[in-house]
Amino acid sequence: MNKVQLFNQIQKKRSFLCVGLDPVMELIPEHLLEFENPVLEFNRQIIDATQDLCVAYKPNTAFYECLGLKGWETLQKTKAYIPESLFTIADAKRGDIGNTSNMYAKAFLSEAGEMNFDSITVAPYMGKDSVTPFLGFQDKWVILLALTSNKGHEDFQLLKHDDEFIFEHVLKVSSSWTTDEQMMYVVGATHPESFQKIRSIVPNHFLLVPGVGAQGGDLQSVCKYGLNSKCGLLINAGRSIIFASKGKDFAEKARAEALKLQVEMDLILSAAGL
């Protein structure tokens, strides 16, 4: 999916919500355990209940990899179940020497492959040749970690280099590797104070913003400086939506949580004239 198509979906749905599909076997409602593949059934029902309220889904591959072969199959079938009009993110946080990155890119982005995601999260630590192999696919995206939502972001991302933070340096340097039609950045919702600076470095890029909901991030504060003329934000919420209830009403409750965010997003878009 290209940038114009993504923005069109945002305007059509009045939403820039990304639902995080990070299922945990222990939290799957009991009545689903009778299905041959409870995790897949869980994901399907979450997708059915939320797809008109969001523009993207982000399965984090760790939640599937830990289930072995069956997990990979579940990831593939989940991806295949997501309607084509929604943007898909393989949250795999890859990045390695060039020829290895090339294989990761094929695995997750290739149209001929089994996954065929629109995008993949990538760690910048190994530099340009570890990232560029992911850029060789038309209308597919790299989502590079910039300022992450976790406590450990302080350990490296906030070190200074030439009087700027390392994460700012990552934004400056990596944004010259390709255009804002192929690169997005991860910025945690837990750092609302950083969005003004980030927008001065990358005014036009989409930002994937995890951390709203379970991690305590606030939508309004992120949007204050994060929003740009093409919206430029995908706000991810995982647990607060998919585990809103552990009962038979889990899909209904997930929808209610997604709806709350979508209604807020509609107002934000309208106030910005989008």
Ligand SMILES: O=C(O)c1cc(=O)[nH]c(=O)n1[C@@H]1O[C@H](COP(=O)(O)O)[C@@H](O)[C@H]1O
């Ligand atoms: O790349 C990510 O998506 C990511 C980056 C980051 O800085 N923080 C972060 O929480 N994430 C992911 O975003 C999701 C957050 O999920 P919830 O905290 O359940 O909403 C998880 O899949 C995390 O791995």
